[in-house]
Amino acid sequence: MEKLTMLGVGAAMVTNMYNTCFTISREDGELFLVDGGGGNGLLRQFEKAGLSVLNVHHVFVSHNHSDHILGVVWLVRAVCQHIRKERYKGNLYVYAHQKSLDALRTICRLVMQPKLNAFFDSRIIMVPVSDGAQMDILGRQTVFFDIQSVKELQHGFSCRLLNGKKLSFLGDEPFCEYERPFVEGSDYLLQEAYCLYSEKDKFRPYEKHHGTVLDSSRNAYSLKAQATLLFHTEGKTPVEERQWKYLAEAKQAFSGRVYVPNDLDTIVL
Numbered sequence: 001m002e003k004l005t006m007l008g009v010g011a012a013m014v015t016n017m018y019n020t021c022f023t024i025s026r027e028d029g030e031l032f033l034v035d036g037g038g039g040n041g042l043l044r045q046f047e048k049a050g051l052s053v054l055n056v057h058h059v060f061v062s063h064n065h066s067d068h069i070l071g072v073v074w075l076v077r078a079v080c081q082h083i084r085k086e087r088y089k090g091n092l093y094v095y096a097h098q099k100s101l102d103a104l105r106t107i108c109r110l111v112m113q114p115k116l117n118a119f120f121d122s123r124i125i126m127v128p129v130s131d132g133a134q135m136d137i138l139g140r141q142t143v144f145f146d147i148q149s150v151k152e153l154q155h156g157f158s159c160r161l162l163n164g165k166k167l168s169f170l171g172d173e174p175f176c177e178y179e180r181p182f183v184e185g186s187d188y189l190l191q192e193a194y195c196l197y198s199e200k201d202k203f204r205p206y207e208k209h210h211g212t213v214l215d216s217s218r219n220a221y222s223l224k225a226q227a228t229l230l231f232h233t234e235g236k237t238p239v240e241e242r243q244w245k246y247l248a249e250a251k252q253a254f255s256g257r258v259y260v261p262n263d264l265d266t267i268v269l
């Protein structure tokens with residue numbers, strides 16, 4: 001059984017939740033990690049979710065904004081420490097476009113001890129991805145695509161889960177038509193929804209190149225998705241209100257399943 005665990009669902013500046021990142025687990029416990037959030041909190045979220053970094057051998061970094069890449073620095077540090085103690089088996093493969101790989105490596109060199117950095121290229125393996133690149137990751141055929149961000153080069157991906165379903169991740173910006181061939185007909189469409197459309201004047205998502213729950217729900221409908229997951233949200237709405245408010249707005253445009261997960265929620269895929 002494959003399971004998605006949301007380690008965080010927040011946008012960059014949230015303080016009442018962790019930044020958006022998640023794992024997709026395999027029956028044997030092996031994890032594919034997508035982004036790392038903004039820091040050491042990643043390790044706390046792993047612990048709270050009952051997951052172990054010893055089961056992470058594949059991590060994808062969508063882009064090098066602080067709320068996505070800095071947690072991966074902590075993952076690399078944790079993995080390197082486990083390697084030194086001979087607790088971590090195999091290699092850690094880091095998938096990202098070259099610019100983000102360079103950023104990760106530079107930050108690690110500046111903030112981690114040389115004895116840990118020494119594992120780069122031997123046990124920490126950088127795998128550059130580009131638009132349209134296809135790879136087998138943990139048995140899942142995965143294709144990466146450039147989301148056409150105007151802020152910072154960013155990739156999303158679509159993969160065929162082991163159960164045959166299609167899961168697509170659009171990164172932290174709204175859907176654009178360029179992505180359609182990659183993500184149309186997904187069983188699970190994972191996309192950002194910064195705030196409610198009805199509160200767009202309060203949160204001003206478009207100025208930040210983000211979208212609303214209504215926009216993302218329209219995308220899910222237009223892309224013939226079976227289900228959509230909404231995350232990377234503002235942190236001002238109380239967590240207990242966010243879910244039902246977002247679900248109510250999403251229903252106006254999309255009749256499929258809508259998930260508005262909170263931190264540490266899991267979804268059986």
Ligand SMILES: [Zn+2]
Pocket residue numbers: 011012065067068172232
């Ligand atoms: Zn972000």
